[in-house]
Amino acid sequence: xxxxxxxxxxxxxxxxxxxxxxxxxxxxxxxxxxxxxxxxxxxxxxxxxxxxxxxxxxxxxxxxxxxxxxxxxxxxxxxxxxxxxxxxxxxxxxxxxxxxxxxxxxxxxxxxxxxxxxxxxxxxxxxxxxxxxxxxxxxxxxxxxxxxxxxxxxxxxxxxxxxxxxxxxxxxxxxxxxxxxxxxxxxxxxxxxxxxxxxxxxxxxxxxxxxxxxxxxxxxxxxxxxxxxxxxxxxxxxxxxxxxxxxxxxxxxxxxxxxxxxxxxxxxxxxxxxxxxxxxxxxxxxxxxxxxxxxxxxxxxxxxxxxxxxxxxxxxxxxxxxxxxxxxxxxxxxxxxxxxxxxxxxxxxxxxxxxxxxxxxxxxxxxxxxxxxxxxxxxxxxxxxxxxxxxxxxxxxxxxxxxxxxxxxxxxxxxxxxxxxxxxxxxxxxxxxxxxxxxxxxxxxxxxxxxxxxxxxxxxxxxxxxxxxxxxxxxxxxxxx
Amino acid sequence: xxxxxxxxxxxxxxxxxxxxxxxxxxxxxxxxxxxxxxxxxxxxxxxxxxxxxxxxxxxxxxxxxxxxxxxxxxxxxxxxxxxxxxxxxxxxxxxxxxxxxxxxxxxxxxxxxxxxxxxxxxxxxxxxxxxxxxxxxxxxxxxxxxxxxxxxxxxxxxxxxxxxxxxxxxxxxxxxxxxxxxxxxxxxxxxxxxxxxxxxxxxxxxxxxxxxxxxxxxxxxxxxxxxxxxxxxxxxxxxxxxxxxxxxxxxxxxxxxxxxxxxxxxxxxxxxxxxxxxxxxxxxxxxxxxxxxxxxxxxxxxxxxxxxxxxxxxxxxxxxxxxxxxxxxxxxxxxxxxxxxxxxxxxxxxxxxxxxxxxxxxxxxxxxxxxxxxxxxxxxxxxxxxxxxxxxxxxxxxxxxxxxxxxxxxxxxxxxxxxxxxxxxxxxxxxxxxxxxxxxxxxxxxxxxxxxxxx
Numbered sequence: 001x002x003x004x005x006x007x008x009x010x011x012x013x014x015x016x017x018x019x020x021x022x023x024x025x026x027x028x029x030x031x032x033x034x035x036x037x038x039x040x041x042x043x044x045x046x047x048x049x050x051x052x053x054x055x056x057x058x059x060x061x062x063x064x065x066x067x068x069x070x071x072x073x074x075x076x077x078x079x080x081x082x083x084x085x086x087x088x089x090x091x092x093x094x095x096x097x098x099x100x101x102x103x104x105x106x107x108x109x110x111x112x113x114x115x116x117x118x119x120x121x122x123x124x125x126x127x128x129x130x131x132x133x134x135x136x137x138x139x140x141x142x143x144x145x146x147x148x149x150x151x152x153x154x155x156x157x158x159x160x161x162x163x164x165x166x167x168x169x170x171x172x173x174x175x176x177x178x179x180x181x182x183x184x185x186x187x188x189x190x191x192x193x194x195x196x197x198x199x200x201x202x203x204x205x206x207x208x209x210x211x212x213x214x215x216x217x218x219x220x221x222x223x224x225x226x227x228x229x230x231x232x233x234x235x236x237x238x239x240x241x242x243x244x245x246x247x248x249x250x251x252x253x254x255x256x257x258x259x260x261x262x263x264x265x266x267x268x269x270x271x272x273x274x275x276x277x278x279x280x281x282x283x284x285x286x287x288x289x290x291x292x293x294x295x296x297x298x299x300x301x302x303x304x305x306x307x308x309x310x311x312x313x314x315x316x317x318x319x320x321x322x323x324x325x326x327x328x329x330x331x332x333x334x335x336x337x338x339x340x341x342x343x344x345x346x347x348x349x350x351x352x353x354x355x356x357x358x359x360x361x362x363x364x365x366x367x368x369x370x371x372x373x374x375x376x377x378x379x380x381x382x383x384x385x386x387x388x389x390x391x392x393x394x395x396x397x398x399x400x401x402x403x404x405x406x407x408x409x410x411x412x413x414x415x416x417x418x419x420x421x422x423x424x425x426x427x428x429x430x431x432x433x434x435x436x437x438x439x440x441x442x443x444x445x446x447x448x449x450x451x452x453x454x455x456x457x458x459x460x461x462x463x464x465x466x467x468x469x470x471x472x473x474x475x476x477x478x479x480x481x
Numbered sequence: 482x483x484x485x486x487x488x489x490x491x492x493x494x495x496x497x498x499x500x501x502x503x504x505x506x507x508x509x510x511x512x513x514x515x516x517x518x519x520x521x522x523x524x525x526x527x528x529x530x531x532x533x534x535x536x537x538x539x540x541x542x543x544x545x546x547x548x549x550x551x552x553x554x555x556x557x558x559x560x561x562x563x564x565x566x567x568x569x570x571x572x573x574x575x576x577x578x579x580x581x582x583x584x585x586x587x588x589x590x591x592x593x594x595x596x597x598x599x600x601x602x603x604x605x606x607x608x609x610x611x612x613x614x615x616x617x618x619x620x621x622x623x624x625x626x627x628x629x630x631x632x633x634x635x636x637x638x639x640x641x642x643x644x645x646x647x648x649x650x651x652x653x654x655x656x657x658x659x660x661x662x663x664x665x666x667x668x669x670x671x672x673x674x675x676x677x678x679x680x681x682x683x684x685x686x687x688x689x690x691x692x693x694x695x696x697x698x699x700x701x702x703x704x705x706x707x708x709x710x711x712x713x714x715x716x717x718x719x720x721x722x723x724x725x726x727x728x729x730x731x732x733x734x735x736x737x738x739x740x741x742x743x744x745x746x747x748x749x750x751x752x753x754x755x756x757x758x759x760x761x762x763x764x765x766x767x768x769x770x771x772x773x774x775x776x777x778x779x780x781x782x783x784x785x786x787x788x789x790x791x792x793x794x795x796x797x798x799x800x801x802x803x804x805x806x807x808x809x810x811x812x813x814x815x816x817x818x819x820x821x822x823x824x825x826x827x828x829x830x831x832x833x834x835x836x837x838x839x840x841x842x843x844x845x846x847x848x849x850x851x852x853x854x855x856x857x858x859x860x861x862x863x864x865x866x867x868x869x870x871x872x873x874x875x876x877x878x879x880x881x882x883x884x885x886x887x888x889x890x891x892x893x894x895x896x897x898x899x900x901x902x903x904x905x906x907x908x909x910x911x912x913x914x915x916x917x918x919x920x921x922x923x924x925x926x927x928x929x930x931x932x933x934x935x936x
Contacts, residue, residue, distance in 0.1 A: 038573075045574040047809070050565060051550040055533065067603075068529040072552045085530055092518065092603035093525040096611045126572040147733050185734040191855055266521040270625040270656035270667070271911055273847060273864075355531035392852035396862035396881055401934040403860050403883060405852040425852055427883060427932050456626050457515050457531075458912040478931070480853065 010076075011162035014083055018060050019164045021087065025061040025103060027163040029311060030054070031354035036122060039151035039179070040133040046149070048126065055354035060086045064100025065093035070355040104337035104345045106314050108166030113173075113308025116301070117204030121154030121176040124205050132213070139217040140182050142225050146191075147183040150217065152176075152208055153200075159354075167313035175200055175304065175462065176207045177448065180217060184224040190422070190481065192227035194220040194407050196245070196389065200448035200462075201302045223388070223408045226420040233409060233421035235479040239384030240426070240472045241377065241412060247367055247467035248447040249390045250404070254430045255287070255294050256365040256463070258399035259321050259329065260348070261336035267359070272454050273397025276430065277327050279340065285327040288434025291370060291470075294322040296331055298347055298363035303464030304448035305363035312358060314347035321365065325434075333360050352459035359455050366466030370440030374469045377441045379415035381471065385424060386410040386417060392425075403427040423479040433472065441469040482514050482599055482631055485534070487645035489554070490635040494536065497559035498639050503540035503567040507582040507638035509769040510536045510554070511808070514631045518606045521624035523614035525607060537769075537808070540566035541582070544575040550810075580796035582638040583771040592760040593648035598675040599631045601651070609680045613655050616684035620661055621691055623684065625654040629675060636771035646765040651675040654910070656865060657687040659695065664878060666690025667844060667865035669712075669910075671903045671917075673763055690844060690866040694878040699933040700869065706840030707928035708833045708870065714823065714920040715904040716846040717859060717888045718753070722818045722916050724854040726755070726779055727805070728794035729815020731787075737857045737889060738785045747888075749782040750895035752824035755789055755805070761903060762820035763917050767804060774804035779818065783893070789816040811914065818916075825921030826898030833897055833924045835873040841882065841928065842868040842875060846907055853887070860885040862934060883932040894926030 011028035018026035032054040039046045055072035056079065067090025069082045133150045140148040155175040162168050177200025184192045196216075201207040242250070258275040262268055277285060298316030300306050307316050312334045321329045332342060333349035350361040370377075378386075387406040395402040405425035411418040444466055451460040494508045512534040519527040537550045540563055547569030549562040606627040617623045630650040637643050654669040668686035670678040709717070725736035733739075737746060757764025757774040767773050770792050778786045790798070791806035794815040807817035834842065849861030862881045869877040899922040909916045 044576060044578070045545070046576070047546065047548060048569045048573045049548040049550070050569060051810070053533075053535070053550070053552045055552065057531075065525065066528055068527075070529070070531040070533075072533050089518075089528040089530060089603045092607040093528040095604070095607050096520065096523075096525045096614060098522060098524040126569065130574060183733060183735070190853070191734060265526070266624055266658075267519065267526050269521055269658070270654055271907075355533050357527055357529040359527075392850040392860065394850040394860045394862070394883075395848050396883075396934050397847045397864050398934070401862055401881070401883060401932070403850075403852075403885070403931075429935065453911075453913050456517055456519055456628070456911045480858075 008160060008162060008168060014058065014079060015162055015164040018083060023060040023062045023164065025164055027059050027161060029057045029159060029161050029354060031157065031159040033353060034156040035153065037151060037153040038126065038129045038133060039149060040137050041149050042147065043134065043137050045130060053353065057354045058082050058086045060090050061101050062087055062090035063094035065090045065097050066101055067093060068357045101335055102338035103334040104342060106334060109169050109309055109313050109315065111169055111308065113171040115172065115174040115202050117174055119205040121205045122156065136213045136217045139214050140221050142184065142221045144184040144186045144225055144228055145182055145221060146185040149181045150213065151179040161311065161313050163313055169309045169313060171308050173202060173307065174204065175202050176204055178208055178211055178213055180213060180220060182220045182224045184228045186228050189228050192224045194224040198447050198449050200304060200450055202304055202306055203302050227408055227422050230420035230422045232423045232481065233477065233479045235477060237474040237476045239381050240475045241381060241384060241386045242470055243386065243388040244445045244467040244469060245389050245447060246387050247470055248465035249393065251294060251365055251367050251465050251467060252449065252463065253393060253395050254399055254402060255321060256362040259331050260360045261330040261332040261340060262360040265336060265339055271456055276398045276400045281327060283326065283328055286325055287322045287327045287431055288325045289437045290324045291437050291440050292322055292325050292434050293368040294365060295320055295368055296363050296365045300364045300446065300464060303364035303446060304462040305464040310347040310349045311351045312345060312349040314345050317347050319346045331360055331362060333358065336360055350461055352461055356459045361454065361461045362452065362463040364464035364466065367440065369442050369444035369468045372439055372441055374441040374443045377439050377469055377471050378412060381412045381415055384412040386412055400430050402430065423481060424477055425480065426475055426477045436472040436475055437470055438473050439471045444468040484647055485512055485633055487635065490633060491637055491643050491645060493554050493556045493559055494637045495643065497556055497563055498637060500560065501540060501563045501567065501639060503542050503570065505582045505639045506538060506540045506563055507771065508536055508538045510534065510635040512633040516603065516606065516629045518610060518627045520610050523623050525610060528603060536562065538562050538566050540570050541579065542567055542570040544577065544579045545570040545573040546576055546579060547573060578793060578797055580792040582640055583642050583792065585641045586773050588644050588773045589758055589766040591646035591766050593646065593673055593763055593765055595649045595674040598629065598649040598651050601629045601675045609653055609678060612680035613684040616681045617657055618688055621657050621659055621688055624656045628652040634765055636767060636769065638771050642771035644767045644771050648763060648765055649673055650763055651678050653678040653680060653683055655683045655687045657691040659691055662695040664691050664694030665865045666694060671905060673760060693868065693875065694866060697878045697880045697936055698869065699880045699936060700841065700882050700930055702931050704927045704929050706837045706926060708837060708842045708922065708924050710844050710922045711902040711904045711920045712845035713843040714923060715918040716849050716861065716906040717891060718821050718823060718918050718920060719906040719908060719916045720849060720851050720859040721857050721888050722821060724851055724857050726788050726818035727813065727816035728788040728790040728798055732794060732798055735854055737855060738788060742785050742787050744785060745783050746780065746785045747783045748893035748895055750898065751780060751783050751892040753780045754778045754822050755818040755820055756822050757820040759822065761919060762822065764820040768806040769808055770806040772802045772804040772806065777803050789818045791816050820917055822919040823921060825901040828897040828899045830899065830922065833899055833922055834870055834875065836897055836924050837870040837873060840870045841879065841930065842870055857888040858886065859888060880936050881934040882930045884928060885931040886929040891925055891928060895923050896926055897924040
């Protein structure tokens with residue numbers, strides 16, 4: 001990676017310059033990102049890639065309005081031109097504005113944050129990574145398996161935020177992940193896929209070793225082969241048990257997104273949508289059963305939504321979103337907290353890269369663990385299905401009406417897992433669905449997403465979600481060939 | 482803004498390629514300046530401009546491929562990127578399916594760039610938003626986006642390809658909501674040129690829908706006649722594209738075309754092609770490998786004619802690349818059909834609605850997905866203008882509905898088509914994937930509604 005030319009003093013000079021020109025707030029953010037990925041398809045190396053990207057984003061509040069400009073040209077003339085551009089955009093915003101930007105207060109922050117890791121994933125020799133993936137690939141072979149893919153990836157982000165209010169924080173975040181997919185095809189049958197692209201953690205290579213991809217590949221192969229020949233499920237209301245991997249996505253889509261405060265302000269109304277969780281229903285709306293509690297926590301070790309400070313310079317913190325089934329909290333930035341009259345922002349302003357304006361994003365939003373063992377939870381099911389991983393998913397603009405299908409569905413009979421069925425999907429309304437949850441197990445685990453999409457232009461954000469197995473009663477399922 | 486130009490993009494990389502220690506190499510340069518003003522409650526709340534240039538180089542040693550991406554055009558950085566790519570290739574394994582980098586071939590001229598649009602400044606964008614807000618009737622509020630994008634793409638290969646094309650995009654979106662009755666309406670203009678955007682007309686179309694969207698009813702699940710407006714059609718076409726129009730999806734048996742090329746797969750009123758050479762689709766005339774883009778007939782009168790190819794999928798399937806390689810960091814490899822043209826017809830909006838006995842009018846969708854890619858099945862909810870049509874007239878507003886159906890079954894029921902309009906589906910509208918469609922509105926015999934959102 002080429003070295004960055006912007007020093008902390010340059011950033012400080014630029015925010016002071018902005019203040020002297022009348023900005024009520026300014027911040028300078030430098031970001032350097034590195035990414036390495038290796039993928040193997042059908043036993044052969046499919047790609048080996050290394051990506052690096054660095055640049056500078058400058059944000060001002062001027063005349064009560066935001067202006068933001070970003071560039072990867074970082075010579076002094078370009079940086080000063082960037083400040084000018086940020087002011088021009090703020091002035092343009094101010095010409096069509098009914099309410100000024102008001103930021104929730106935060107004391108100046110100083111410090112550094114680094115991911116704790118055992119083995120730097122960038123230091124693992126390429127040959128070791130390829131050999132590992134070839135061993136994984138060999139385990140994916142099956143009589144009807146047509147396409148096998150596996151990959152490992154490493155990410156490093158270094159960033160520094162300097163604000164006109166005295167904040168100066170630096171962070172180095174390292175993430176390591178893997179991907180796995182198996183596609184089984186057989187004449188006269190619907191193709192069956194089993195895959196996972198959410199095996200990622202803020203950690204080092206030790207996370208890849210922890211995943212045991214070889215054993216996982218064999219399981220995915222067996223799932224895909226069995227689903228290929230499985231009978232169609234029967235369409236009826238039934239008991240569904242969700243694996244943590246599946247629930248992580250349900251939490252993300254049906255709780256994480258609707259608690260993003262920018263949706264309340266209609267900042268996302270034309271694209272990502274709004275919410276059904278409005279301020280007047282806070283503390284009253286029954287979101288789910290008493291077994292359902294959800295927490296946002298940017299301090300979870302290893303979480304993809306973990307950091308020292310968000311891109312407003314607010315320290316990572318922990319906040320309850322749903323408490324025993326009642327909606328209680330939002331994800332906020334300084335701007336949205338200020339607009340909503342909330343005393344503090346909870347640190348959810350995040351930008352994908354230097355070229356992006358920070359917007360309200362999830363951190364690690366998790367379903368809190370229950371107290372029963374998974375085996376006991378399963379024993380309470382006379383007849384039902386275990387849904388292990390999501391396939392297709394679709395939600396409305398209020399995050400209220402959703403549809404999910406599954407990659408793999410196992411039959412539960414008299415508390416024990418039997419064979420597979422196929423074609424299972426379900427659509428539901430969010431409070432109705434979570435209201436059917438009658439037990440959450442204690443086998444909580446953390447999952448990571450690399451690419452939560454939101455904003456205009458598109459920003460792909462890393463977020464984390466923890467969940468345990470959980471049981472839902474009388475969920476109507478639909479079955480399609 | 483000022484273009485970097487062909488020399489600035491191609492000069493350094495061609496010099497770096499001359500010294501590369503590899504059997505062959507290529508590079509794709511992409512510069513993007515995106516200026517976006519977002520507004521809600523008739524007030525701009527976000528105003529951002531970013532200017533970035535990325536260079537993706539591939540070096541090939543003994544058929545092993547190394548790929549490095551950087552965002553510097555400095556010759557020293559490009560040389561380092563190529564050397565790193567070659568080192569990755571040496572440490573990697575041979576890819577026996579590697580097709581080689583592209584050879585020079587004549588590339589059609591590009592007409593996707595409009596200089597005045599590239600010069601659009603923040604105040605001009607704010608004026609367009611201001612015009613929308615002023616045009617919205619009392620009792621309604623507006624939200625949306627003004628977006629001006631300038632891109633420059635260049636490709637060079639060690640075999641002598643040197644291609645360059647600039648492009649512009651102007652995009653204006655408006656969601657109008659009622660202050661009193663909770664209704665909403667949406668409209669947008671998309672063009673290569675900023676002077677192809679008409680704020681007052683966008684506001685009027687959205688406001689008209691918003692005014693109609695009151696006293697919503699819930700529609701029971703079932704099959705209905707339907708009118709799909711252009712944005713709704715674009716959403717269906719996106720699903721068709723990502724699930725079935727790339728050669729690799731055919732090769733792997735995931736596409737609706739797999740094993741069915743030359744067969745009737747849908748109704749004979751449906752014809753679809755990919756044509757990046759038609760400047761109306763905002764396309765440029767070569768792909769990221771430097772292969773000239775071809776006009777590809779995908780489905781002709783309901784008969785599957787074949788997919789689009791990149792070099793790797795073409796080699797694997799014994800075909801020639803059609804110039805549809807796409808940035809692998811954003812798209813599944815194996816060919817991406819992103820400049821679609823669906824054949825339209827002469828029907829007016831009134832004729833489309835007038836042909837419905839009892840059915841539904843769909844303006845656009847939200848967050849669609851595909852539970853059955855092989856059948857190009859799409860599910861998604863409607864938004865910002867869903868109406869009940871009875872006896873040829875709009876008679877009621879509907880709560881958003883969930884639609885779930887195979888695109889092939891839907892297109893099999895086409896009865897009337899209107900004139901095409903340039904549109905991007907919901908996903909593509911913010912840049913997540915890029916499918917641009919010349920899409921017509923259509924009246925279909927049957928659309929399957931599988932549920933309703935609450936009132």
